[in-house]
Amino acid sequence: MTTQKMTIAKALNAGMRKAMEDDPKVVLMGEDVGKLGGVFRVTEHLQKDFGEHRVVDTPLAESGILGTAVGMALRGYRPVVEIQFDGFVYPAFDQIVSQVAKMHYRSLGKIRLPLVIRIPYGGGIGAVEHHSESNEAYFAHTAGLRVVTCATPEDAYWMMQQAVASDDPVVFYEPKRRYHERGFIELGEAAPYELHEAVVRREGTDVTLLTYGPMVKVSLAAAQAAELEDGPDVEVVDLRSLSPLDLDVITASVAKTGRCVVVNEAQTFLGMSSELAALVQQECFYHLEAPVLRVGGYNIPYPPSRHEEHFLPDLDRVLHAVDAALAY
Amino acid sequence: MSDDDVAQVPSSAPATHEPPATDITDGGPDMVQFLDADGQRVEPGTVSEPYAAYLDDVDDEALRSLYRDLVLVRRVDSEGFALQRQGELGLWPSLLGQEAAQVGAGRAMRTQDYAFPGYREHGVAWCKGVDPLNLLGMFRGVNHGGWDSAEHNFHLYTIVIGNQMLHATGYAMGVQRDGDVGTGDPERDTAVMAFTGDGGTAQGDYNEALVFAAVAQAPVVFFVQNNHWAISEPNDRQFVIPPYQRARGFGFPGVRVDGNDVLATYAVTRAALERARSGQGPTLIEAFTYRMGAHTTSDDPTKYRIAAEVDAWRAKDPVDRLRKHLVAQGLVDDQWLADLDAEADTLADRIRRECQQMPDPPHEEMFEHVYAEPHPLVEREAAAFAAYMAGFDED
Numbered sequence: 001m002t003t004q005k006m007t008i009a010k011a012l013n014a015g016m017r018k019a020m021e022d023d024p025k026v027v028l029m030g031e032d033v034g035k036l037g038g039v040f041r042v043t044e045h046l047q048k049d050f051g052e053h054r055v056v057d058t059p060l061a062e063s064g065i066l067g068t069a070v071g072m073a074l075r076g077y078r079p080v081v082e083i084q085f086d087g088f089v090y091p092a093f094d095q096i097v098s099q100v101a102k103m104h105y106r107s108l109g110k111i112r113l114p115l116v117i118r119i120p121y122g123g124g125i126g127a128v129e130h131h132s133e134s135n136e137a138y139f140a141h142t143a144g145l146r147v148v149t150c151a152t153p154e155d156a157y158w159m160m161q162q163a164v165a166s167d168d169p170v171v172f173y174e175p176k177r178r179y180h181e182r183g184f185i186e187l188g189e190a191a192p193y194e195l196h197e198a199v200v201r202r203e204g205t206d207v208t209l210l211t212y213g214p215m216v217k218v219s220l221a222a223a224q225a226a227e228l229e230d231g232p233d234v235e236v237v238d239l240r241s242l243s244p245l246d247l248d249v250i251t252a253s254v255a256k257t258g259r260c261v262v263v264n265e266a267q268t269f270l271g272m273s274s275e276l277a278a279l280v281q282q283e284c285f286y287h288l289e290a291p292v293l294r295v296g297g298y299n300i301p302y303p304p305s306r307h308e309e310h311f312l313p314d315l316d317r318v319l320h321a322v323d324a325a326l327a328y
Numbered sequence: 329m330s331d332d333d334v335a336q337v338p339s340s341a342p343a344t345h346e347p348p349a350t351d352i353t354d355g356g357p358d359m360v361q362f363l364d365a366d367g368q369r370v371e372p373g374t375v376s377e378p379y380a381a382y383l384d385d386v387d388d389e390a391l392r393s394l395y396r397d398l399v400l401v402r403r404v405d406s407e408g409f410a411l412q413r414q415g416e417l418g419l420w421p422s423l424l425g426q427e428a429a430q431v432g433a434g435r436a437m438r439t440q441d442y443a444f445p446g447y448r449e450h451g452v453a454w455c456k457g458v459d460p461l462n463l464l465g466m467f468r469g470v471n472h473g474g475w476d477s478a479e480h481n482f483h484l485y486t487i488v489i490g491n492q493m494l495h496a497t498g499y500a501m502g503v504q505r506d507g508d509v510g511t512g513d514p515e516r517d518t519a520v521m522a523f524t525g526d527g528g529t530a531q532g533d534y535n536e537a538l539v540f541a542a543v544a545q546a547p548v549v550f551f552v553q554n555n556h557w558a559i560s561e562p563n564d565r566q567f568v569i570p571p572y573q574r575a576r577g578f579g580f581p582g583v584r585v586d587g588n589d590v591l592a593t594y595a596v597t598r599a600a601l602e603r604a605r606s607g608q609g610p611t612l613i614e615a616f617t618y619r620m621g622a623h624t625t626s627d628d629p630t631k632y633r634i635a636a637e638v639d640a641w642r643a644k645d646p647v648d649r650l651r652k653h654l655v656a657q658g659l660v661d662d663q664w665l666a667d668l669d670a671e672a673d674t675l676a677d678r679i680r681r682e683c684q685q686m687p688d689p690p691h692e693e694m695f696e697h698v699y700a701e702p703h704p705l706v707e708r709e710a711a712a713f714a715a716y717m718a719g720f721d722e723d
Contacts, residue, residue, distance in 0.1 A: 027505070053504075053505055058540070059536070059539050059540055059543055061532075061536040061539065061540070063494065063532060063533055063536055064494055064533070064536035064537065064539065064540050066494075067491060067493075067494020067495055067497070067498060067533055067536070067537065068494050068495075068497050068498030068501060068537075068540050069498060070494070070495050070498055071444075071494065071495040071496060071497060071498020071499035071500070071501065071502065072498045072499070072501055072502045072505075073498075074477075074483070074495060074498070074499050074502070075498075075499045075501075075502025075503060075505075075506070076502065076506075077502050077505070091532070094488065094491070094533075095491060095494065095533075098488045098491060099486075099488070099491050099495070102472075104697055104698070104699065104700055105472070105697050105698050106471075106472035106473060106484060107472075107473065107477065107484055107697075108471060108472075108474065108696075108697055109696070109697035109700070110476050110477065110478070111477065111478075111484075112700045143698055143706075144698055144699065146699070146703075166701060167700040167701055168699045168700050168701055243705075244703050244704050244705050245705075247704065
C-alpha cells in the first residue's frame with residue numbers, strides 16, 4: 001500500500017489511467033482531451049501513453065460526442081466523455097436524456113451503455129458566462145442515469161474507477177474550483193466506499209448539513225467555525241451520489257440531530273435541495289425540531305463573476321441558516 | 329483582394345452536377361437507375377455505369393428473391409396499417425412506396441453489417457431477419473422494441489429524428505478500433521448503415537454525424553430516403569442543396585439513386601458498403617423516392633399535397649416495376665405470382681393473429697430494466713406499487 005498526496009485533478013487522471021490499464025475497452029473522448037490534456041489538464045499525458053485511438057480529440061460538437069459515444073458503447077467500448085464546461089452540456093442534452101438514459105430500458109435490458117459523462121461544474125473561478133453552472137438536477141431528474149460528484153482526491157480517484165466499471169451510464173460532476181485541492185490517497189487498496197454511498201465527513205449532534213461537491217469544504221469550514229465559537233455541534237454529510245441518494249445515511253443523521261440544512265451551489269427552486277428537503281420531511285418527520293432549510297444559489301441566472309461571492313453560499317450564509325434552524 | 333481573386337472563389341455547387349430538378353418526380357441527370365418505371369432495363373450511362381458490375385451476380389433467382397421481399401414487405405406494411413385502423417396498434421408509420429429503397433439497401437448488407445434505422449425501416453428490418461411481429465408489438469405499446477439488436481445487427485427503432493446517425497458513426501468508430509475494416513476478409517470487414525429521411529437532414533445530429541464520420545473516415549453509409557415529405561413539409565422547407573450534393577461538402581461522396589428501382593438501390597448500396605468495409609470511409613446515398621401514404625396513421629396528407637403528385641409517383645411504383653420486368657423477361661409466370669400472393673396471405677394471417685393475441689405485459693414489468701445494476705429508488709417504488717395493487721386484491 002502506498003499513500004500519495006495529490007490534487008483532485010491528478011486523482012481523476014490517475015483514476016482514468018487505472019481504468020484504462022485495467023480494461024482496453026475504456027476510451028476517452030472530448031474536446032481538447034488529447035494533446036492538450038483537457039483545458040483543466042485532467043486527461044494530461046493519457047493520449048501520449050494510450051494513443052489517439054483511446055484518447056480521442058473530437059470535433060467541437062457536444063451532441064456528436066455523446067451520440068458517437070453511444071455507438072461506441074453499442075460496439076462494446078466503455079467511453080469516458082468529457083464535456084468541457086457545465087454550460088456546454090446542453091447541445092448533448094437530447095442524446096443524454098433521450099438515448100443514453102433510456103437505452104437499457106427500451107431494449108428490455110439487452111443493451112447496456114457503460115458511459116461516463118464527466119462535467120466540470122460550479123462557480124467560484126471568476127469565469128465568463130456558461131462556465132460556472134450547477135446543472136446536476138437536470139440529470140438526477142432523469143431515470144436511467146446515475147449522477148455522482150466528488151469532493152476529495154480520494155473520492156476522485158476511486159469514484160472515477162467505480163463509475164467506469166458501472167454498467168449504467170454515470171454523469172460524473174467534478175467540482176472545478178476544487179481541482180487543485182490536495183489530499184491523501186491510498187493507492188492499490190480497495191475503494192473505501194461504494195459509489196452511491198453518502199459519507200459523514202464530520203460527526204455532530206445538533207444539526208445536519210447535507211451537501212456535496214464544492215460545498216463540502218464550505219460546510220466543513222462552517223462546522224469548524226461553529227465549534228470555535230462554542231456554537232452548535234454540526235454534522236456534515238457528503239452525499240457523493242445524487243442519483244440514487246443514500247437515504248439510510250441521510251435519515252440516520254437527521255434522525256440523530258433533528259435539524260437539517262441543505263447546502264449546494266445550484267439554484268434552490270426544483271433542485272437537489274428541493275428533493276432532499278421533501279425526502280427528509282417525509283422520512284424524518286417525527287425527528288424534526290425545525291423545518292428543513294436550504295442554502296443555495298439565488299434563483300437567477302448565474303450572475304457576472306463580480307457578483308459570485310454573494311451568489312454562492314459561503315461560510316457565513318451556512319452559519320446563518322444553522323442559527324435559523326436552531327432558533328425554532 | 330483583387331477582383332481576380334473574387335472570381336476564383338468556386339461556386340458552392342459542384343460544377344459537374346446539374347441544379348436540382350424542380351419537378352419532384354424527376355431525379356435529374358445525376359440519378360443512378362437500372363430499371364425505368366415500365367420495368368425496362370436502362371442502358372447505363374456515365375452516372376450508372378460504375379455501379380453496373382454490382383449487378384453481375386444478380387441472376388434470375390436473385391431477381392425473383394428481391395421481388396419476393398418487395399411483395400412481403402409491402403404486405404407486412406399494409407397489415408400494420410389495417411391493424412391500426414382496427415384498434416390493435418396505437419400508430420403505424422407506413423413505408424408504402426419506399427420498399428425498393430429499403431430492400432435494396434437491406435439486401436446489400438452482409439450479416440455482420442449493422443443497421444441503425446429510424447422508425448419506418450420495416451423493409452430493412454425484414455432483410456435483417458427481424459420478425460415483423462416485433463415491429464407490431466412496439467406500435468401496439470407492448471414494449472419499446474422487443475428484438476435483440478445484437479442478434480440481428482439491427483438497432484432498435486429511433487424515434488427522435490437524427491439521433492441514430494451519430495450512433496451509427498460511433499459504432500463505426502468502434503469497428504475501426506476492433507480492426508474490422510480493410511482486412512480483405514469478407515467475413516470480417518464490417519460496415520454500418522444509418523437510415524433517415526429528407527427531414528432528418530436538417531437535424532443537428534445528422535450534420536454532426538457526417539462531420540464525425542468524415543473526420544474519422546469511419547466505415548458508415550448514410551442512407552437518406554428522400555420521400556419528399558417530412559410530415560407536411562416538402563423538400564424546399566428542408567434544404568436548398570439536395571443531400572447527395574451536400575455530402576461532398578462534408579468530405580465524402582454522395583450519390584443520388586432511383587429509390588423506386590431495387591436494382592439501383594442494391595447496386596449503389598453494395599458499392600458504398602464495399603468502400604466502407606475496405607477502409608475508404610463514408611458515403612451518402614440519397615434514395616429518390618416518395619411516401620405514398622400518410623406520415624403515420626395519425627396524419628392526413630390531403631391537407632398539404634395534391635392528388636396529381638401522388639398519381640405521378642404511383643406510376644413509378646417500385647413493386648409493379650420489378651414485376652413488369654420479371655414478366656417481360658419471362659422469369660415468372662402466373663402460378664409463381666399466385667404462389668407468392670398466397671405466401672403473403674399466410675404471413676399476413678400469422679402476424680395479424682399473433683398481434684391480436686399479444687398479451688399486455690404485467691404492469692410490475694414497467695419497473696424493470698431502468699438500470700442494469702440495482703437502484704434503490706426504483707426498487708422502493710416497485711415494492712410500493714406492488715403493495716398498492718395488492719390492496720385491491722384484498723378488497
